Amino acid sequence: MKKFGKLVVLLVLVAILSTACGGAEPAAPAESTGPFKVAVVTPSAINDLAFSQSMYDALVAIQNEMGKENFEFVVSDSMFVVDDAASAIRDYATQGYNLIVAHGSQYGAALQEIAPDFPETSFAWGTAGDTFGLPNVFAYEAFSQEGGYVSGVLAAALNKSGVIGVVGPVEVGDAKLYVDGFVAGVKAANPDITVNVNYTGSFSDVALASEAAQTHIGAGADVMTGSAQMVVGAVGVAKEKGVLWFGTQADQSSLAPEIVVACQIYDWTVVLRDIISLVKEGTLGGKAYALSLENEGLKMVYNPGFDLPADVKALGDTAVKGIVDGTITIGVGGE
Amino acid sequence: MEDLFTGSVLIGLLASAIRLATPYLYAAIGETFGQRSGVLNLGVDGIMLMGAFSGFYVVFKTGDLVGGVLLAALVGLIMGLAMAFISVTLNAEQGISGIGVYLFGLGMSDLLFQKLINNVQTVSGFPVAPIPVLSKIPVLGPILFTQNALVYGAYILVPIAWFVLNKTTLGLKIKAVGENPEAADTLGVSVSKIRYFTVTLGGMLSGIAGASLSIALLNVFQFNLTNGLGFIAIALVYFGGWRPTWVLLGSLIFSFVNALQIWVQVVGIPIPSDIAVMTPYILTIVVLVLSAQRVRPPSALSKAYERLE
Numbered sequence: 001m002k003k004f005g006k007l008v009v010l011l012v013l014v015a016i017l018s019t020a021c022g023g024a025e026p027a028a029p030a031e032s033t034g035p036f037k038v039a040v041v042t043p044s045a046i047n048d049l050a051f052s053q054s055m056y057d058a059l060v061a062i063q064n065e066m067g068k069e070n071f072e073f074v075v076s077d078s079m080f081v082v083d084d085a086a087s088a089i090r091d092y093a094t095q096g097y098n099l100i101v102a103h104g105s106q107y108g109a110a111l112q113e114i115a116p117d118f119p120e121t122s123f124a125w126g127t128a129g130d131t132f133g134l135p136n137v138f139a140y141e142a143f144s145q146e147g148g149y150v151s152g153v154l155a156a157a158l159n160k161s162g163v164i165g166v167v168g169p170v171e172v173g174d175a176k177l178y179v180d181g182f183v184a185g186v187k188a189a190n191p192d193i194t195v196n197v198n199y200t201g202s203f204s205d206v207a208l209a210s211e212a213a214q215t216h217i218g219a220g221a222d223v224m225t226g227s228a229q230m231v232v233g234a235v236g237v238a239k240e241k242g243v244l245w246f247g248t249q250a251d252q253s254s255l256a257p258e259i260v261v262a263c264q265i266y267d268w269t270v271v272l273r274d275i276i277s278l279v280k281e282g283t284l285g286g287k288a289y290a291l292s293l294e295n296e297g298l299k300m301v302y303n304p305g306f307d308l309p310a311d312v313k314a315l316g317d318t319a320v321k322g323i324v325d326g327t328i329t330i331g332v333g334g335e
Numbered sequence: 336m337e338d339l340f341t342g343s344v345l346i347g348l349l350a351s352a353i354r355l356a357t358p359y360l361y362a363a364i365g366e367t368f369g370q371r372s373g374v375l376n377l378g379v380d381g382i383m384l385m386g387a388f389s390g391f392y393v394v395f396k397t398g399d400l401v402g403g404v405l406l407a408a409l410v411g412l413i414m415g416l417a418m419a420f421i422s423v424t425l426n427a428e429q430g431i432s433g434i435g436v437y438l439f440g441l442g443m444s445d446l447l448f449q450k451l452i453n454n455v456q457t458v459s460g461f462p463v464a465p466i467p468v469l470s471k472i473p474v475l476g477p478i479l480f481t482q483n484a485l486v487y488g489a490y491i492l493v494p495i496a497w498f499v500l501n502k503t504t505l506g507l508k509i510k511a512v513g514e515n516p517e518a519a520d521t522l523g524v525s526v527s528k529i530r531y532f533t534v535t536l537g538g539m540l541s542g543i544a545g546a547s548l549s550i551a552l553l554n555v556f557q558f559n560l561t562n563g564l565g566f567i568a569i570a571l572v573y574f575g576g577w578r579p580t581w582v583l584l585g586s587l588i589f590s591f592v593n594a595l596q597i598w599v600q601v602v603g604i605p606i607p608s609d610i611a612v613m614t615p616y617i618l619t620i621v622v623l624v625l626s627a628q629r630v631r632p633p634s635a636l637s638k639a640y641e642r643l644e
Contacts, residue, residue: 045445045558047454078445078558165601171608198600201612205562207358208593210553211351215597218347232455232555239457240554255457 036066036099036276038073039092041085043104044204046077048229050249051203051266055103057250058268062276065269079104080204086110093118099279101125105173111137115285122284124275127174129288136284140271142291144174144227144248145181145332147264147298150319151246152185154262155223156193157312158244159186165216167209167226167234168199175203175227178248178264180332182225185319188328196221206233213237235260257305262316270297294324342474348594349478353486354552355590356583358383358544358561360489362568363575363582364496365540368533371500371577373513373635374422376534377433379541380565381440382414386542387549388444391556392451394458400550404485407546408539414440415538419531426639437565445558452556460554461485485543485551492540496579509533513633516640526640541565567619574622576630585622589615 040059042052059073074092079085085107092100093114102111102125112132115123119136126140155164164186168179183195196219200208209226210233216224217237225246226234232255238245239256247253247263271289278287291297300320302308322328362379369376390407393399414436421432461483470480479490500506511519512529520526544565549556571589575582596611 045449047449048557049455080559168608196601196603198597199608199612200597201608202562204557204559206553206555206557206560207355207548207562207564208597211355211594212597212601214351214354215347215594215601218344219601229557232457232557233553236457236554255455 035070035072037097038099039097040075040101041079041088042077043080044229049252050229053250054266055268061269062272082106090114093121122279135286138275138285138287140289142174142266144178145330146293146323148178148181149185149330150300150316152182153189153319154316156186156189157315159223161220161222163220164195165221165224166197167212169203169228171199177333178227181330184330184332203228204230206230209233210237217241251301253303260303261306262300262302265299265301267297270295293320346477351594352591356586357486357489358547359568359586361540361544362565363571364492365537366569366572369537371513372509372530372533373633374530374534375429375637376418378418378436379568380561381437382411382538382541383545383561383565384440384444386411386545387560388447388556390546391549394550400461403550404546407542411542412539415535419534423527423530429637455557457555461551483551485547493579493583513635516635589619592618
């Protein structure tokens with residue numbers, strides 16, 4: 001009996017701890033009038049220099065545009081457990097947020113179940129192309145192969161060793177599109193270059209990403225790229241060995257100003273702006289979006305600290321133009 | 336493709352395995368001490384995260400590498416002490432309290448990171464320090480003696496752990512407490528003192544394991560940097576049959592297969608990536624199953640000890 005008591009105390013302790021470290025930021029009190037209120041659930045940290053940060057940065061930008069009094073947002077980040085994310089989404093829905101963004105393709109099934117219970121609330125999820133036919137769900141994705149292609153063209157021009165390395169996370173979604181687009185870009189510019197690709201099987205395994213980068217460099221790579229929040233490990237190795245790096249999802253120049261050439265960034269403001277105006281007009285969903293170079297949801301950001309030769313940059317600009325006007329077909333993913 | 340198994344490739348793979356195995360070794364050797372004395376600490380990964388953050392923070396702010404390791408060790412020690420208090424003094428269920436420690440470390444390390452640093456940064460960690468003369472030995476030199484200080488430390492730890500467990504009175508007491516605490520108690524060995532010692536030591540080594548990631552191998556900190564590595568370390572303790580030398584072997588096999596699967600993908604051997612990344616885990620599970628019949632865990636493992644008064 002004494003033991004049982006201790007067990008109960010302990011369980012309570014564990015429960016308190018696990019909720020205490022859930023990472024949720026306090027939600028603003030819910031009211032139906034006043035500012036437009038958005039709640040976002042992301043799978044990794046909002047400062048991951050990758051997928052989650054791209055959404056966070058967009059929300060901050062929208063808030064600056066609309067003003068703090070007209071736009072409020074809360075974020076629950078690091079929700080890598082889908083069950084936790086699902087309960088957060090449901091909580092936000094009951095608190096009367098205008099729009100709830102489930103920022104992760106893994107949240108789809110949960111959203112499909114929750115959204116019909118809250119017909120007055122608008123939901124958005126991505127990256128995905130499917131609104132489940134629900135009237136209050138938006139979907140958004142990124143044609144990340146486009147920036148991948150541009151980076152590939154640039155990488156081929158800067159490559160001297162004949163070998164380029166790609167540190168991929170999991171062979172799905174925008175990560176796979178990016179990698180395939182990158183390979184297509186390199187091959188279009190110079191079919192003789194060998195592009196070595198590996199996938200670590202995780203979005204967050206920094207140690208494995210770092211070791212993969214070492215292996216790529218061992219195999220002769222002098223230019224590398226990669227995707228997902230784990231790439232900080234690979235960027236660290238690239239920096240140490242003086243190997244050039246191309247980023248995607250968010251601007252990674254700050255990590256290694258010496259070797260980051262350019263990054264494709266996701267600018268979700270294009271999507272969010274349209275969703276917000278639709279929701280205000282009373283349309284709560286039913287539309288699917290895609291970021292592209294054409295709608296400027298995808299942008300190539302060049303690292304000002306890296307001295308990129310003008311003729312190489314011109315190749316990148318030509319590739320962007322070609323993709324936008326349709327003269328270049330990447331042959332990967334949707335267009 | 337034809338250069339798959341040239342000498343230099345193999346050297347690269349082995350050097351890679353040596354690096355990858357480093358955090359596993361610190362954590363698993365520490366856990367071996369705890370489990371040998373009968374305490375299962377599932378909080379290793381959380382302690383590693385706290386160690387990783389503490390070490391990173393010191394280096395980020397001051398550049399002091401030794402200070403980083405010391406703080407990581409101290410934070411690990413304190414968390415180990417907390418685990419010992421919960422599992423030894425309070426006699427709490429070890430599995431659950433370990434998970435509590437893990438969740439605490441996972442959340443707290445991220446909270447501190449958000450408040451004190453708030454974006455992903457890199458630091459200059461322990462540099463590669465070739466050992467004079469030894470690093471010139473062909474083959475072995477580049478594999479074993481061209482690493483950083485924390486990598487060397489992990490491998491020096493193995494014979495020390497072996498010596499303590501097998502050749503000292505302290506080791507004998509630890510094992511006695513893990514096998515038969517009642518008998519050990521009767522002979523005047525303080526079960527709780529021994530368990531406090533091993534669990535605290537394990538915590539300290541887990542803290543250093545975290546620092547080996549954040550300021551020696553990866554030189555970054557990020558939410559959940561360890562990505563569950565501490566749990567693999569616990570599996571490696573079972574794999575190694577609670578013996579430091581076998582833990583070393585297990586860590587090296589797991590890490591070598593991991594390095595190999597990366598290489599196989601990089602050179603473009605057409606194996607689906609999902610299959611490739613599974614291989615180290617499959618191998619570990621297979622070996623665990625096979626070794627389960629071979630070695631018996633400490634009899635009192637994960638059992639709280641209450642004196643009959």
